[in-house]
Amino acid sequence: MDCDNRSVLSVLLIPIYCFNVVQASTGFYVDNENAQSIPLAVSRHGSARLESKILELLGIEYPRPLVVGVKDDIASRFMADLYRNLERDVELNPAYKYLASGQLLSADEKEAIELGEADTVVSFLPREQRTVPDYGTSLHFDLVNIPIGGQLVHAELRIFFNGSMKPQRVFATIPYSRDLSATIVESRISSSGHFIINITETLLRWIHNRSILSIVTLYAISAHGERKLLENFGEWRGFGIASFVDGVNHIHQRIKRDVPDETNEFDDYGYGFSARPDPLRHSASNKGCRRRTLYVDFKDLGWQDWVIAPDGYHAYYCDGFCSFPLNNHMNATNHAIVQTLVHLIDPTRTSEAKCAPSSLRSMKILFIDNAQNVVLKRYKDMQVRDCGCQ
Amino acid sequence: MSEFLESIKPESLVEQRTEVHNQLITTPTPTTLIVKTNFAIADKVLTRRTYTVERAEQKKNYHFYRAQQQIPPLKVLESVLFLSVIVFFSSITSLSAAKTNLPPSRFTEQEIQLLREVFLKKFGMKEQPKQAKPVLPVPYYVWNIYEKVKKEGIEWARHYYPYDIIEPDKSTLLLHYDLSVTVRNVTNEIVNRAELKLKLRSEKNRRHIKIYEVDQRNSEIWRLIDAKFIENDFRDDYQWVEMDVTEAIRRKRPNMNRVDFAVKLSNNHLTTYASTSYQPTAYSIPPYDRKQASSLVVYGQTDDTARVRNKRKANTRRRHQHKKHDHRSADKNYCHRTQLLVDFNELNWQDWILAPSSYSAYQCQGECPNPLTSHFNTTNHAIVQGLINSVDSSLVPAPCCVPTEMESLAILYIDVEGKIVIKNYPDMEVLSCGCR
Numbered sequence: 001m002d003c004d005n006r007s008v009l010s011v012l013l014i015p016i017y018c019f020n021v022v023q024a025s026t027g028f029y030v031d032n033e034n035a036q037s038i039p040l041a042v043s044r045h046g047s048a049r050l051e052s053k054i055l056e057l058l059g060i061e062y063p064r065p066l067v068v069g070v071k072d073d074i075a076s077r078f079m080a081d082l083y084r085n086l087e088r089d090v091e092l093n094p095a096y097k098y099l100a101s102g103q104l105l106s107a108d109e110k111e112a113i114e115l116g117e118a119d120t121v122v123s124f125l126p127r128e129q130r131t132v133p134d135y136g137t138s139l140h141f142d143l144v145n146i147p148i149g150g151q152l153v154h155a156e157l158r159i160f161f162n163g164s165m166k167p168q169r170v171f172a173t174i175p176y177s178r179d180l181s182a183t184i185v186e187s188r189i190s191s192s193g194h195f196i197i198n199i200t201e202t203l204l205r206w207i208h209n210r211s212i213l214s215i216v217t218l219y220a221i222s223a224h225g226e227r228k229l230l231e232n233f234g235e236w237r238g239f240g241i242a243s244f245v246d247g248v249n250h251i252h253q254r255i256k257r258d259v260p261d262e263t264n265e266f267d268d269y270g271y272g273f274s275a276r277p278d279p280l281r282h283s284a285s286n287k288g289c290r291r292r293t294l295y296v297d298f299k300d301l302g303w304q305d306w307v308i309a310p311d312g313y314h315a316y317y318c319d320g321f322c323s324f325p326l327n328n329h330m331n332a333t334n335h336a337i338v339q340t341l342v343h344l345i346d347p348t349r350t351s352e353a354k355c356a357p358s359s360l361r362s363m364k365i366l367f368i369d370n371a372q373n374v375v376l377k378r379y380k381d382m383q384v385r386d387c388g389c390q
Numbered sequence: 391m392s393e394f395l396e397s398i399k400p401e402s403l404v405e406q407r408t409e410v411h412n413q414l415i416t417t418p419t420p421t422t423l424i425v426k427t428n429f430a431i432a433d434k435v436l437t438r439r440t441y442t443v444e445r446a447e448q449k450k451n452y453h454f455y456r457a458q459q460q461i462p463p464l465k466v467l468e469s470v471l472f473l474s475v476i477v478f479f480s481s482i483t484s485l486s487a488a489k490t491n492l493p494p495s496r497f498t499e500q501e502i503q504l505l506r507e508v509f510l511k512k513f514g515m516k517e518q519p520k521q522a523k524p525v526l527p528v529p530y531y532v533w534n535i536y537e538k539v540k541k542e543g544i545e546w547a548r549h550y551y552p553y554d555i556i557e558p559d560k561s562t563l564l565l566h567y568d569l570s571v572t573v574r575n576v577t578n579e580i581v582n583r584a585e586l587k588l589k590l591r592s593e594k595n596r597r598h599i600k601i602y603e604v605d606q607r608n609s610e611i612w613r614l615i616d617a618k619f620i621e622n623d624f625r626d627d628y629q630w631v632e633m634d635v636t637e638a639i640r641r642k643r644p645n646m647n648r649v650d651f652a653v654k655l656s657n658n659h660l661t662t663y664a665s666t667s668y669q670p671t672a673y674s675i676p677p678y679d680r681k682q683a684s685s686l687v688v689y690g691q692t693d694d695t696a697r698v699r700n701k702r703k704a705n706t707r708r709r710h711q712h713k714k715h716d717h718r719s720a721d722k723n724y725c726h727r728t729q730l731l732v733d734f735n736e737l738n739w740q741d742w743i744l745a746p747s748s749y750s751a752y753q754c755q756g757e758c759p760n761p762l763t764s765h766f767n768t769t770n771h772a773i774v775q776g777l778i779n780s781v782d783s784s785l786v787p788a789p790c791c792v793p794t795e796m797e798s799l800a801i802l803y804i805d806v807e808g809k810i811v812i813k814n815y816p817d818m819e820v821l822s823c824g825c826r
Contacts, residue, residue, distance in 0.1 A: 028778065030786060046781040053777045057770065294778070294786060317775050319787055333817040335796055338732055338751050341508055350730055350753050356792040356826040360771055381769035390792040390826075 027051075027300035030293060030317075037293045051301055054313075058365065058379065059149070070099070070368065074160050075123040075239035076308075079374040082121065083309055083366040086376075092366075093298075096308045118153055118243035121376040122146060125239050136173065136219035137230055139238055143206055143214060145371035150244040155203040157216060158241060159187065159195040163234030167220035170195045170230070174202050174216050203242060289320035289330045289355035291387045308366040308374070318387035322353040331358055331388030340389070358388035506739075514573035519742060519806045528744065529682065531587070531630075532802070532810055536745060539812045540800045544582070545691035549810035551681040563653040564604065567686050569639075570647040571805045573813075581690045584639040586651065588631045589683035596621060598656035599631060603638040606645060612652055613638070639688055649686075725756040725766050725791035727823045745802040751819055754791045758825035767794050767824030776825075793817075794824035 027047065029037045070076040080092060080099035092100050124146045126139035139157075159170060170187040187195040199216070206214045218238065220228045230236050296313040298304060304311075326332040326340055336353035343352050363382035369375050510518065532549055539547050554566040565586075586601060597620045602612035616633045638649060733748040734740070740747060760776045762768045772789035779788040799818035805811045 050777060050781060054774065057773060057777075294775070315771060315774055317771075317786055333793070333796065334815055335751060335793060335817050335820060337508065338818070339730065339753055342730065342732065342751075351755070354754075354790040354792050356790055357769075357771065360769060379770055381771050382774070384771060 027297045027312075029295040029297065037295060047301075054296070058377070060367070060369070070096070070372075070374065074237045075125060076374045078158070078239075078241075079121070079123050079366060079376055080308065083364065083376055087310070087364050092309045093304050093307060093311060095304055099308070119246045119378050120147070120149060120244040122242045122244070123239055123374045124242070124371075125373070129238075131229060131231060132217075133229070134227070136217040136227075138215050138217045141206075141214045141216070141240065143210070145373065146240075146242065147369055147371070147373065147375060148207060148242075148244070150246040152200065152204055152207070153243045153245050155198075155200045155240065155242040157187075157197040157199050157238060159197075159218065159230070159236060159238045160193070161195075161230075161233055161236045165233050166193070167228065167230065167233050168223050169221045170197075170218060171221060172197045172199075172216050172218050174199070175213055176202070176205060177212065199240070203240075289318065289322050289387055289389050291316050291384055292319050306368045308368065310365070313363065314383055316384035318355045318357050318384060320355045320387075322355055322389035326353070326389055331386060333388070333390055336389040353389040355387055356390050357384045357386070358390065359385040361385045518739075519572050519804065527682075528804075528810060529685065532812075533745075535687065536800065536802050536812050539689075539814060543798075543814065544689050544812075545814045547687060547689045547812040548805075549812075550686040550688070551808060552684050552686070553807075555681070555684065561655055563684070565651045565653065565684050565686075567649050567651075568647065568807070569649060569688075571809055571811060573811075578692045579690050580692070581636065581639050581688060583634070584636045584686065584688040586633040586635050586653075587685040587687060588633065588653065589628055590620065590631055590655075592627055592629050599633070600654045601633045601635060602652040602654070603635070603641070604650040604652050606643050606648065606650065609650075615651075635686070653684075723756055725754065725758050725823050725825050727752050727820055728755050729753075743801060743803045746799075749799055749819065752821075754793050754820060754823035756791050756823075758789045758791055760788065762789065762825055767822065769826060772826050789825040791823055792826050793820040793822070794826070795821040797821050 028050065029039055076096075077099045080096070084092070084100065124141065127142040127145070128140040129137060130140070131137045157172065161167075172185045172187065173182045174185060175182045185197055185199075187197045190196050197216075202216075206212055218230055220230055220233065222228055294315040294317045296315060298307045298310075298312050322330065322332070322336065322340060326337055332340075332353065339350055339353050343350050360381040361383040362378055362380045364376060364378045366374065366376050506518075529549075535547050535549070538544065548569075548571060550567050550569065552565045553568045554564075556564040556566075558564065588599075590599075598617065599620055600617040601615045603615050605611035605613070615635050615638050618631075618633070620629070620631055635649075635651065638651070643649070730751045730753040731748055732751050734743050735747050758766060758768075758772075758776070760780050762773050762776050768789065775786060775789050778786045796817040797819040798814045798816045800812060800814045802810070802812045
């Protein structure tokens, strides 16, 4: 009826109508009766609550980070290369396509920094950079801006020279106590041309003892043994990479500390256990247990300015009947078959088997945090790979 | 002198037949008159004992057969009705309630047939294995194998009696085995171990026993598979000897469903319980007691069970966690594990499924609260799904209570022609539940 009125009134109103449709999208998509993805009908308040909850699950502070592009191209491009190395199918956010250029990461480096098993990989930049003639360039790091969480696995300093001329050897002077006594570490050269200095123990020392100055002084040694500044070799950039493993599953901890929602508006929605999905929602060909679409579009949520990749979160969900007979593509366990049989014989003793994920997959997110660091985070069991009657 | 020549002659014939036979049989040395007399006396004593034992075993078989025939139909029906009372109860409380308030459910013949078909399909069979009658009794050591399969996570074990036994001479026994069973995929199977179990009469002297695989294309070719010395054993008038024949079962043969062995004992008398004094013929049907004295047991797994095996190990390690976890969850009406008993006797399968007669499958019941906590053994995805369900429960369902850890179940059944199969089926029993 409304559509008829609009078409009768004026053609000019149609763009406004389309605009309203776009505005109505809240970022969550599910399957309809015909197995097509449609926006989930969520109110504005519900969408805001979902957004805050998902950010909480992801371990990211709310409100979302306020970002205006990346702070440093080299570090961000390195992290983007790392992300695309680990997640081969996913493309970067269109706003950050420019980061996907060049090859800053070779295959063997992936193992060196143990990034495959890490839950969090953080790139961090020095807060201050000061050059002392005839001595070296000091990088001053601010631990407050490094999102340290979980157990540190590996940390390294990476130095990248833009020009073609590169030093022979690069050294770092790192203080290891309060009285300015320092240790000297030589860098190694990676296959991609980076100079890498292992600072795992240094970062651990900084974390446990804040009184130690978090300063690294870099200098080069020429072939003749002369001490030289890195600036003599043209433009260069240094940044840090740290990888962490979650000692305890932080998501559960946060859930425990969750304060109950004080607003009563949520009482209108159906809380609690849904015993069986609404049969009206399923057409005949759609009844059986299988994986269905549940997609969270980061762009619709307005996250495209701080989430570099992926574009959205393909969560999926499992739904459908586990009725007798359970055929092969319902992926039923032996116990599910036994239970369905018992339910068929005597429904009062047990229920049918239930449709649930039988295989889950982790998801990785590359984003810019509130301290303007580019962070790569991995979350276990985030996506449904397969469903089955269990 | 002529007696010595007579004793040498059969061995020479055997020597010529075994072209690939490398080991020499020691020529017996001449003995004094006194030793001869002792040997003759011992032989008579052993012969008499054998006759007595064989007679007793025949009596046992006869009683077993008569016992089967004597069961009246009324008692069978009564047994079935009694068993139906305890079939498929969820919990003790429900059982009491069922007794007092509601009459217990009785299966119609159609429902029982449906249950049978589905279980047979899960076992990988199209119909119930047909049994030869009378059915040979299950030897005592099969129960030891059954326990071994359950504990060690072996996937399957099969027990075969020989379908044919030929005794060409006093020191040689030929055993023919039919390896075909109802459920078998030779290409996917891996044989871990195979052994012959031979029942020999005890003797004073130390003996040497050798097992050969007889070539299927040329029965003159014998390959030595296993050999060992048998020490004296005076506790019984017989002893069991296990010989490793894994190599022969694994070898590719023209007919993989058949295998033939030759058994040779070092002394002149192959005094197994399978030997008889009458003239053998190639196609005679051997008595059952001879079959029972020469068994073949094969242990194996299918090729795709590596993951299942790993999963089972993980389950074993987490048992304590599960018990502690289950107790906390059971305090409320939330997701937890409850009883669910499955009784095979209700299907009238006690004549071919020997163990277990019933088993506790357990089940997962209860609600999944929102928001989810770590008590309910949940995942990140379930938390996300629960969040979205809390906004609109009609479009995305809440996470549901399902098994998260399961255990396998070993079943011992009699396959076609009296073969005994022990097989481990994965994911038959619930160990713990969670919201997923």
